Amino acid sequence: MNSFGLAGRISPWLGNLSFIREIDLGNNHLEGQIPEELGQLRRLQVLNLTWNLLEGSIPEALGRCTRLSYLNLGMNHLQGQILQSLANLSSIKLLDLGNNTFSGAFPSYLDKLPHISLVSFEFNNLSGVIPPSFWNISTLIGFSMAGNMLVGTIPPNAFNNLPLLRVSYMNVNQFHGHIQASLGNTSDLWKIQLNENFFSGTVPPEVGKLKRLQHLVLSGNSLDANEPIDWKFITSLTNCSQLQFLLLDSLYREYNTISGSIPKGIGSIPAEIFDIHTLSPILDLSYNKLEGSMPEKIGNLNTLVELHLESNMLSGEIPAALGDCQVLQNLYLENNFFGGSIPFTLSKIKGLEILDLSSNNFSGHIPEFLGNLSSLYYLNLSFNNFAGELPTFGIFANGTALSIQGNEALCGGIPYLHLPTCSSEWRKKRRRLPVIPIVIPLVATLGMLLLLYFFLTWHKKKSVENLSTGSIQCHRLISYSQLVKATDGLSTTNLLGTGTFGSVFKGTLEGRSGEPATIIAVKVLKLQTPGALKSFEAECEAMRNLQHRNLVKIITSCSSIDSKGDDFKAIVFDFMPNGSLEDWLHPGPSNQLEQRRLNLHQTVSIILDAACALDYLHWHGVAPIVHCDLKPSNVLLDTDMVAHVGDFGLARILADGSSSFQPSTSTMGFRGTIGYAPPEYGVGNMVSIHGDIYSYGVLILEMVTGRRPTDNEVEHGLSLRNYVEMAIDNRVMDIINMELVTEIENENARVDGAPTRKRLVLVSLLKLGILCTEETPSTRMSTKDIIKELHEIKKALG
Template identity: 35%
Template sequence: MSLLFSPLLQASFLIILVSFKCIFPFLESAALNLETDKQALISFRSQISSESPYSPTSWDQKSSPCNWTGVACNRFGHRVVGLNLSSLGLSGSISPYIGNLSFLHSLELQNNQLTGTLPDEICNLSGLRFLNLSSNSLRGTIPSNVSKLTELRVLDISMNQITGRFPEELTSLANIQILNLGRNLLWGNIPPSIANLSTLEDLILGTNTLSGIIPRDLSRLRNLKVLDLTINNLSGTVPATIYNMSSLVNLALASNLLWGKIPSDVGVTLPNLLVFNFCINKFTGTIPGSLHNLTNIKVIRMAHNLLEGTVPPGLGNLPLLEMYNIGCNRIVSSENSALGPLGFLISLTNSTRLKFLAIDGNLLQGVIPESVGNLSKDLSKLYMGDNRIYGTIPASIGHLSSLTLLNLSYNSITGEIPTEIGQLENLQMLGLAGNRIAGRIPDSLGNLQKLNQIDLSGNELMGRIPTAFGNFHSLLSMDLSSNKLNGTIPREILNLPSLSMIFNLSNNFLNGSLLQEIGLLESVVTIDLSNNRLSGDIPSSLRNCKSLEEFYMARNSFSGPIPSTLGEIKGLETLDLSYNHLSGSIPLELGKLKALMSLNLAFNDLEGVVPCDGIFSNLSRVQLEGNPKLSLHLACQNARDRGRTLIKVCVVISIMATLALCFSIGSLFYIRRSKAKIALSSSLIKEHHQLVSYHELRQATGNFNEQNLIGNGSFGSVYKGCLGDDSVVAIKVLDIKQVGFEKSFLAECEALRSVRHRNLVKLITSCSSVDFKNEEFLALVYEFLGNGSLKDWIKGKRKKENGGGLNLVERLNVVIDIASAIDYLHHDCDVPVVHCDLKPSNILLDEDLTAKVGDFGLARLLMEKAGDQTSISSTHVLKGSIGYIPPEYGLGVKPSIAGDAYSFGVLLLELFTGKSPIDDNLMGEQNLVGWVQSAFPAKLLQVLDPELLLLMDILVHDGRPISPELQQECVITILGVGLSCTAGSPDSRINIRNALRKLQDTRGSLLNHVPTMKASKSQNNHGY
């Protein structure tokens, strides 16, 4: 038998052997390729970290990568085809070795904390179909070779910090279906070639800084369902072709600069629409009634436009509607509606899924229908404020059990607050301010334990404040001001530690004493108890209100001394204790409050001497009238007396010098009268004006007519005037009632006496006289600059003839002009001068937009030099304006050229961001410097003035366009100079001369079209 089958067995063995030899190279190759993938993944892991037990840090290198968390291999286990590490808290950067996973089809790294740039090698993944890197902190630009990802179906890199112009290379992705670049820093125009993406279904570019017009070619995208261009700088009208894209389900164009009328048949041409978002634009016309025929629509948003007319009928046809927002337009009530002026609210009762309803900020009038309580049980936010609604609040409103916000403020509502509002147990914000609501505040409001903001101000409420308000354990802000409330302040509402914004009970009839429990409000920022009938002592426990910034107790009957413990509230900025019966002396501790900007102690019974420290060193910010027993400190008075003596000496010397000058001019006329007599006379008169009289200035300004008033400064008013020789001048009239006016006058005269520079406002002459009331009159006469102050340009109050603002070159010229003037004052004067008050309102522009520095009322001459810093020769109090003062001045450091450099840096940042250093919108406690610092350099486009960004696309110099890319590189350098000037330590700041050179070099590079310092992006935060 064995002999019989032996040949057969031998043949089988040979076949198996041959097959194994053929398969072995394939197995060997597969193992090698998987090892390549494994090494790429290990390299990827080496650059990231995570605390998640499922992160790549748990990968076992001894096992196959196909067994690792988040790794998927093909069915043969030969290659890695998927990597999903989303939502694992990964930090670090994406390794370029990711490009070695050549069989990868899907890469999902979204919702992590990855930083760094997108590696170019990621575009080597030619088979990649799904790429999601959203919700990270990736920066840099989209790789230029992205067009190599020809198989890509989904590209989502939203919610990162990706910069650069919208890459036209993306328009080569022929198979792309979803393109989501939203919430990044992309800029420039949307290229028309994007219409080549014939397979595109979702185009999401919202929350960038894209500009220009919406390409009309987008209508070629026949499969497009989602078009989201919200929160950009797009302008012009919406192309009519967009309204004919019948496949659109979501059309979102909110927060742009779009205008024009919305077609009335938009609901017909876009039959599949579920989301229609046109908020915050400049659309005119009426609300398209055809939108109310889209029975499946979920969101209609047209708030903050210029829409007029009435709410069209048909709202009852929208059963799936979740949001209806037409707030802040010019919508009026329908007089012919069978359901009444606000009858459309009744129609909305059919929308059983409605969650958000806003009709506020319009011209609607009428009575709120009782059926408002039949609106959707899911309704969460109801905005009806700032209209002309009258009548009472229907009790049925208590049926809206899901309400978290109810705002009926600023209408003409009467009646009482319905007790049924207390049934809205989910309510977080209640706004009924600015109506004519009367009666008592119902105790039932105390049931609203989730409330964090209540505003009942500006009504006719009476009675006591309910003790039940002590149940508001989540309350952040309470405003019951301007009512007729009486009784004492309940102890219960003083025990609300969550109060961190406003506690306002002013303008009522509250009486009794202020309890010590007021000190439990440790987090509140503003307390206003003014204009009541409160009495007794001011509680010393106020020292515990550590976050307090504004404290108003004026027009009450408080008595006793001012507690010295107020000096422990370090952040206090405003304190008003006027019109009370306070006695004793002013606590010295108040002079130690460095943040205190305004102090009103007027009309009390205070006595003793006024301190000299802190805010008392500038009595223009302190009101003390009505305290006859108070006296100024002798040393302070002696200083003022010396100032008055000095000013008299200065005036006498000025008059004598003028007489001597006149004598010299007369002699010169006599000697050279046979030559150019008339021409010489004219020249000298222009160069050396004589002192002018009060009468001449009164005539020049039309008796100081308010129509000629062009501004107010720290120590007086500025008028435009025309002197007898027809020269137009700016006349600064000093307010002699302001404490320190003499010092301001002397400082300005002394600082400008011998300085001459093209970027300094020229002082022509002065006037020291008496007015028609026989009172002292002092004035300074300057050249007139017709383009106003830089502040006006930053705030948009001034525009060029074409209606535009300052472009990049013009802003750069302005800061170079300013730096040139300050450099001259610091380094080229016989005695260096420190300005002490650099800010946009003190910078004036002439007809050619040349900037000139003015207002030397706080200037100081510098006598001592120590190393690289020049400091003033004697001690001085804090000088300057809030936001521009360097931090060391607050610690008592003398004014210096380093202080001027800081102020210049803040001014530069303000000019290029459009943000004031004390802007309320800056995040948290962050100031302007910190805000720009946090964005430098990767997020700079987020902090630039939006108007400046718009002008970048159309900037032309000498007939040649300057690319936005080049402009943005220059902006990095410019803001880097600003940050270098605003370093916290004076020794760390660059001086004005170095700043000027860097700015001049940047301008040269910009105007010569030479690529600027790209290396600055990779250097430190200041760029130097």
């Protein structure tokens, strides 16, 4: 009766069916405890209760079912310790208790089970060390102890007595010490994950003896590579002719002092890795300290789907051979020192979906062939040295899918990007100019520009110190009368919303010289409110140089006198036709969105959009900017439901703009909104980028649960985070937004596992929200890690 949609409790009367040999109630909605009476079924051989809502502990009597060979209680809400009585299951072959909340020590009796071959205790709360006897279970084919709190080291001879082992998952624990060379003795091993632990030392080259190895995941450890010989394991992996999945991202933590070669010059990508022709679908070497160039041999990986080389120190040009990876879908090269032009051979990768080349030294024209890649839906070329005319078709016609800021010599493009108009005559002249005669003038010009830069920097500092109302000019100004006309006299019928420092109106701005009218949003400041003027100044200063697909775009500003002779100040933004996230999460009685709700795909996309906005603010601007008030009402949705973060009235530009990878802070009065502001803002009033991450985490939890952080219904005296933490292990579906629950319950296509995937995605989002709302600021996730995790979640959702 697997996947029959059964609900309710398991009847204790099942214990009277003494003849029964198999019970399969997996993938249903059964709740309550496992009946003690099942222990009466002495002929029972198979008990499958996975993917239900069962709670409580394993009944002691279950140990009397000595003929049981298959016991699967995974994916429930079971708790307590793993009982000693299970040691009586002398016929057991498969024991799966994973994805529950069992606690206590790792069972010490597994070696007493003569037929045990598959064991899973993954994602529980087990602690302590692995008993030495575990490594003597010669019948083991696979085991998973991932996602617990296990500690200790792996014994040197741990893998000598596991001749049948094929799968080993030890990831996401607290193991330390060395990865043992005896690993190479498990000749049948094809999957091993040791990531997210504290392993140190070098990777033993003996891994190259694993001829059947397909998956090797070592990321997120503290491994060393101080000598060329330490990288011998990479060369040895060329013997693993079936290797498909290699993850070495974040292999080397900040506190290591990695230098040297891999193996041809310390830090370079070893060409040998690209001789592993079967490697697919993912190669992840991101967040290491790799240097040198990308080898031409990368073209050998013709089944590669996803390549991560971001956040290293790689340089040189993209090899033309990369175009031979014709099934490549996602290419991440950002935050390196790559240069030159984008090779035309990339045009052969017809299925490319994501291309991120941001924060490098690429130059030249942006090639038009990128616009012909019909599958490309995200292109980030920001912060390079591209020049010339930007195409206007394909991906270039979608301003929200394209990021090109930080390339000062670009022109043309669609109006949405607000680039200067290209001068065809200038381009012709530039092509005719000889190089040598302009060298000396160019040097002189650069010298003048350098002096001008220092003067302007000094002047800017002085002007910020003496900022006055009249000095605020974010963009070209617009007159008071134009705004009054655009908003029909600031009519209440055009009122979109009211905040502490201002009201927002919808308006229609007439075009110039036959251009079409523009629908706008006008934020009119309440200058009589204390702090409103500072809010206006802060927003103008923060938005002055910002341009990102996930930030609300400022069109212009108005600093004038109204019809009564009073000061009038307003900021004009792009109008967002789908309103704010607040409207969708908590529609009011007069709101027209009552019948419209966010589905799970939209929820994940909006969460990702907001993360991209914060990542840009914190790390990719002239100076780090802290938003200080991220909440649903400040996240606006355009026609395509792309999220744009707005309202920078409380934003703070951090002083140390040059230290872009070191969290800068600034003291000030309390900022933010109760429920979204982090706890440290109320104690010591320290403002930092970590505070935005906290607000972002609350935003995630609110979107998934449908509850405001200040709701009385959350729980008596509990924060939204505490409320989620208490429910995530045992009753997660009880706290999910009912619209999302209904979406899962209405999902009938269980054949492809859609309901299961969606349920796991919801849990992953809640866990992400919890990690972002840690009490200690420094332990909260970084935007880079958040974005990476969300891409994985989005991929899992399908």
